[in-house]
Amino acid sequence: MRRLLIVGAGEYGHVVRELAxxxxxxxxxxxxxxxxxxxxxxxxxxxxxxxxxxxIVAIGNPAVRRSCVERLAGTFKLPTIVHPMAYVSPEASVGAG
Incomplete structure (x- = not known):
């Protein structure tokens, strides 16, 4: 079973939940x-x-998001979640989170 914990329950967090x-x-x-x-x-x-x-951290403020990622990084795996209908350029690099 795949289990995801989203940090941030605002609009951004709900979008990530739906995608997940x-x-x-x-x-x-x-x-x-x-x-x-x-x-x-x-x-x-x-x-x-x-x-x-x-x-995954779903907080809009980049500084707060980075701080949360750094605090939690050793506790859980940070996944990459891409919508199945998204186009990702072959020249793009998609990293964790």
């Missing part, structure tokens, strides 16, 4: 300090290490 479900993730949840739909706060990420395999 389309590409085969079976369990997708949010961490967010200010959302009632999140399973926990960002500072609690460690308690989810056995429950989720991968995480």
């Amino acid at each position: 479900l389309q590409v085969g993730y079976e369990k997708v949840e949010f961490l967010d300090d200010n959302s009632s739909i999140a399973v926990g706060k960002v500072s609690e990420f460690g308690r989810f290490a056995g429950e989720f395999d991968e995480f």
Whole structure:
């Protein structure tokens, strides 16, 4: 079972959730300090290490996003999620996250 933890339950996070479900993730949840739909706060990420395999940060602010990625990088795998109908140039490089 593919399990994804999304940091950020705002609009960007919901777009990532929809995409993740389309590409085969079976369990997708949010961490967010200010959302009632999140399973926990960002500072609690460690308690989810056995429950989720991968995480992605869906926060619009680049500085905050980078900080979260750096904090969580050793705990979970950071996947690359590409919509099945997206065109990716053969000359492009798609990295983790």
